[in-house]
Amino acid sequence: MQIRENLAELSSEPLHASLTAASMESMNLLNNIAGTYPEAVSFAAGRPYEGFFDTDQIHEYLKVFTGYLRSERGMTEQQVSRTLLQYGDTKGVIAELIARNLAVDEGIDADPRSVVVTVGFQEALFLVLRALRADDRDALLAPSPTYVGLSGAALLTDLPVLPVPSGEQGLDLGELVSLLRAARDAGRRVRACYVTPDFANPVGISMTVADRHRLLEIAASERLLLLEDNPYGLFHRTPDRRPPTLKSLDTDGRVVYLGSFAKSGVAGARVGFAVADQPVGGGLLADELSKIKSMLTVNTSPIAQAVIGGKLIANDFSLVAANTRETAVYQSNLTQVLEGLAKRFRDCDGVSWNEPDGGFFVVVTVPFTVHDAFLEHAAREHGVLFTPMHHFFGAGTDSRQLRLSISTLTPERIEEGLDRLAAAISARLPGNTATDATAGIATGAVS
Numbered sequence: 001m002q003i004r005e006n007l008a009e010l011s012s013e014p015l016h017a018s019l020t021a022a023s024m025e026s027m028n029l030l031n032n033i034a035g036t037y038p039e040a041v042s043f044a045a046g047r048p049y050e051g052f053f054d055t056d057q058i059h060e061y062l063k064v065f066t067g068y069l070r071s072e073r074g075m076t077e078q079q080v081s082r083t084l085l086q087y088g089d090t091k092g093v094i095a096e097l098i099a100r101n102l103a104v105d106e107g108i109d110a111d112p113r114s115v116v117v118t119v120g121f122q123e124a125l126f127l128v129l130r131a132l133r134a135d136d137r138d139a140l141l142a143p144s145p146t147y148v149g150l151s152g153a154a155l156l157t158d159l160p161v162l163p164v165p166s167g168e169q170g171l172d173l174g175e176l177v178s179l180l181r182a183a184r185d186a187g188r189r190v191r192a193c194y195v196t197p198d199f200a201n202p203v204g205i206s207m208t209v210a211d212r213h214r215l216l217e218i219a220a221s222e223r224l225l226l227l228e229d230n231p232y233g234l235f236h237r238t239p240d241r242r243p244p245t246l247k248s249l250d251t252d253g254r255v256v257y258l259g260s261f262a263k264s265g266v267a268g269a270r271v272g273f274a275v276a277d278q279p280v281g282g283g284l285l286a287d288e289l290s291k292i293k294s295m296l297t298v299n300t301s302p303i304a305q306a307v308i309g310g311k312l313i314a315n316d317f318s319l320v321a322a323n324t325r326e327t328a329v330y331q332s333n334l335t336q337v338l339e340g341l342a343k344r345f346r347d348c349d350g351v352s353w354n355e356p357d358g359g360f361f362v363v364v365t366v367p368f369t370v371h372d373a374f375l376e377h378a379a380r381e382h383g384v385l386f387t388p389m390h391h392f393f394g395a396g397t398d399s400r401q402l403r404l405s406i407s408t409l410t411p412e413r414i415e416e417g418l419d420r421l422a423a424a425i426s427a428r429l430p431g432n433t434a435t436d437a438t439a440g441i442a443t444g445a446v447s
Contacts, residue, residue: 018155026148026391029372037379041417043404044385046201046360048263049329050408058266061310062303068313088302090290092117094309098259098273100317105234107248108257114277114286116293117300121231121260121272122149127289127296128227128256128274129157132191139183141193143171145392147201147229150194162190163394168354170207171195173214180222192225192256197246198233199359202392202403206357209243216246219254225278226255231263232359234320235330253278256285261308263360264319264326269304330360333406336414337362344422348429360407363389368428370402377424384420 018024030044062084069075069083083093092098095115102108118124132138142150144163154161162179165172176193183190195215197207207215219226228246236242247257257275265271276285293299315322338355341364345351350367368374370388378384389401409417426432 016156018152021155023148023151023391023394024155030385030387030391033376033379034385037383037385040379040383040385041409041413041420042385043406043409043417043421044387045408046405047408048267049326051329051410052325057311058307061266061307061314063310064314065306065310068309084302084306086302088299088305090294090299091115091286092273092300092305093302094305094312095273097309097312097317101312101319102247102257102259102275104317105320106230106245108245108275110257110275111277114275114284116274116276116286116289117305118272118274118293119297119300120262120270121229121258122153123293123297124258124260124272124274125150125227125229126153126156127292128192128258128276129153129159130292131285131288132225133157133159134189137187137189138191139188141176141180141190141224143195143200144394145202145389146194147196148391150229151394159191162188164193166200166203166205168205169211170197170200170205171211171215173211173218176215177218177222180224190224192227193219194227194229195246196229196231198230198243199235199356199361201232202361202387202389203363204354204356204359204361206243206359212243212246212249216249216252216254220252224254226250228255228257230257231260234264234323235327235360236358237331237334238357239320239327247275261319264323265308265311269301269307271300271304271308330358330407332411333409333414334358334362336411337404337406337418340414340418344418345425348426350429351425360405362404362406363401364404364425365401366425366428367400367430369398369400371398374424374428375402378421382420382424384417384424386421 034042034044066080069080075083092115094117095112098115098117099110099112102110118127129140139160139162140154141164142161143166151161162183164176164179180190197212199206215226218224226246230245233242233245247255260272261269274286274289276289278285280288311322334356341353351365353362353364356362370390372388375386375388387403388399389403390397390399393399
């Protein structure tokens, strides 16, 4: 289709400032490179494993859910049809089922009235940030590096993010307190701290149980809200030793729990949720979030909710049980990637990696700057994709790290991909005089 000529040009000046932010281009850049080199082995996308996808299950889940509406909720056929096919309640139609799942899998006692079902995790995050941002004094604490979706949602809601350094075990809690108090002394109103305690994206690290308790103590003493994101907590190398969520330990109402069924349910359903049980003006924070949602997406697709609800019911409300096969794949892939990195880079000075106990991500450190030009070169010349870590730090930050996602690949593709990655990195190590034309610098240079 040809674009019409002589149309009035819409100047970018009056558009929202977030549209010019570098972080808003990160996902498009990665998708474009992946689309340009479709045969490349991709360690880039943090998506769920596709080997067990079965479209027949969608129909089974719908049948299970409609049966639940008839038997447990006593609905007539007309009411069942209306529940699935009509606009639904803004807060959602599966809040009770989500609450039962959280009780079974996470030990979280959630009142269904405090649950808002959303269009994926991203809407849940947006709703909370939009509700918290009242004026220009407001700010948010978040780990550095952090999930790009958090950065994007904060930009869209005009909520500045104050980065908190992260170590090998998550947030530096001493720095968090210092930054919080300094921000307040400067006139900032720090509304919350975003945190992913388990296998955080992008770094793959987890907080110790002791640090979880300490963070909750800090939140209580400093009157700070915590926004807990938990997409990867189910996928622990030793599932029976999964650490408790912050929300399950919270006795002071300091945690808003943000969840998603993208990794553990059906990604294509795009169903997430917020558990927001904090009292607000005679009601709950969840009620305030539903007001915003009613003007944003109106409601979450009842059919999509029905698919998720059916899966929960069919698995006795345990997504741990429902994801036994997937968890085994992720455990095997993680082990294979860690062992493969050791085999290929054991004797390479300056090349190292972390060793998470689960989740989707491994971070590799190299002795040169990992810029987007190097990613494009690796895709073109070596047929491998990854995510440069600078995308998770914000604009203007250089990084010598790259993120590998282990979730979608078969064992054969992992081996092939690691061979290609090793070739791409080795060509850039000091002492190699080959020229990287894409970067415009000698591959042996350390930048």
